[in-house]
Amino acid sequence: MKMKMRVMNQEPFNAETPNQYLRSWITANRVFFARNQGQIPEKPIPLSDWSLTIEGEVNKPLVLDFDQICRMPKAIVSNTLECSGNSRSLFEKKASGNPWTIGGVGNAVWGGVWLRELLESAGPKANAHHVAFEGLDKPLGSAKIQFIRSIPIEKAMSSSLLAYEMNGEPLPLKHGYPLRALALGWTGANCVKWLHKIIVLDRPFEGFYMDKVYRKFQQGQDPKTGEVVTGINLKSIITQPDKSEILEAGRVTVLGAAYAGESSVERVEISVDDGKAWNPATFIGPNEPYAWRQWQFLWSVKEKGEYTLLSRATDVEGNQQPINANWNVLGYGNNGIREHAVTIQIS
Numbered sequence: 001m002k003m004k005m006r007v008m009n010q011e012p013f014n015a016e017t018p019n020q021y022l023r024s025w026i027t028a029n030r031v032f033f034a035r036n037q038g039q040i041p042e043k044p045i046p047l048s049d050w051s052l053t054i055e056g057e058v059n060k061p062l063v064l065d066f067d068q069i070c071r072m073p074k075a076i077v078s079n080t081l082e083c084s085g086n087s088r089s090l091f092e093k094k095a096s097g098n099p100w101t102i103g104g105v106g107n108a109v110w111g112g113v114w115l116r117e118l119l120e121s122a123g124p125k126a127n128a129h130h131v132a133f134e135g136l137d138k139p140l141g142s143a144k145i146q147f148i149r150s151i152p153i154e155k156a157m158s159s160s161l162l163a164y165e166m167n168g169e170p171l172p173l174k175h176g177y178p179l180r181a182l183a184l185g186w187t188g189a190n191c192v193k194w195l196h197k198i199i200v201l202d203r204p205f206e207g208f209y210m211d212k213v214y215r216k217f218q219q220g221q222d223p224k225t226g227e228v229v230t231g232i233n234l235k236s237i238i239t240q241p242d243k244s245e246i247l248e249a250g251r252v253t254v255l256g257a258a259y260a261g262e263s264s265v266e267r268v269e270i271s272v273d274d275g276k277a278w279n280p281a282t283f284i285g286p287n288e289p290y291a292w293r294q295w296q297f298l299w300s301v302k303e304k305g306e307y308t309l310l311s312r313a314t315d316v317e318g319n320q321q322p323i324n325a326n327w328n329v330l331g332y333g334n335n336g337i338r339e340h341a342v343t344i345q346i347s
């Protein structure tokens, strides 16, 4: 079978994973979605030319080479990564940005080191509040703005990984070789690729990628006053059947995934009558922190006609996916039940 991504942009390269590859718990590296603000490095940097610097509000600034990082205790964690703008094109009202459908998400098992261990050896000072990450990718456009993002030190110390492996392979070039940050359960923008510098700060980093984007704001509002996009929202997606598919009456297997960022999914329900009745779906596959859960619903359908399928996730705290997501100018965080409806035909 041909591996075909849905490419939205060649430069910068932005491509989403087709539904059929979202049906397994692990998303294969070769079809894992790609989101870039700058240029993917043309070739992998020789490891002898690469180092990781930790500086700023620390007692002991560090420069580490790749071997030193690999000799540290290895952590292996699963994590579902989702682009902040995933499902943007499914909002009824248009939002600006890449027209993602549901494929700006994927799940991988990552190998690396806990960021906490590195920060502890550098010794954050008492005024350390944010941790900024800088990537090596060359910026595009006339402004030439480097991709730099910062996260609160609590997140950096509790549940952030620096990954050099993805699904058992060295981190692929397009996913950040040789090292990337992963703020577990947080959207992709918080997970800087081609990482080479960590700067500990006394406040959030200020710059284009912190203040103008990755914030939820309304028309006419100053983006900087908008809420910063951090954790991945509770959400479920239907990955089979596809929209507009024509199927025969009888038994239909409905497949999907559900995820909840830093929380965990407790339950998924399916409606085949546009939201009137809800039926429980069954989980299949692994149940790991920060990772999505695959589910299925075996549907027995006798009558021909048009059907609208909806899925609804509930997390362990009892929160339920919203019927409709909150629209914002840049279309972040679309997790609406309605927006993810799949209408099909039974013939």
Ligand SMILES: Nc1nc2c(c(=O)[nH]1)N[C@H]1C(S)=C(S)[C@@H](COP(=O)(O)O)O[C@H]1N2
Pocket (backbone or CB within 6 Å): 032, 033, 034, 035, 036, 037, 038, 081, 082, 083, 084, 134, 135, 136, 137, 147, 174, 175, 176, 187, 188, 189, 190, 191, 192, 193, 194
């Ligand atoms: N250095 C760098 N890191 C980056 C980006 C980037 O443009 N440059 N894009 C971010 C965004 S918006 C997302 S969604 C994820 C996508 O990761 P992936 O391409 O490995 O799926 O990378 C993040 N890290």
Ligand SMILES: [Mo]
Pocket (backbone or CB within 6 Å): 035, 082, 083, 084, 085, 188, 189
């Ligand atoms: Mo993103």
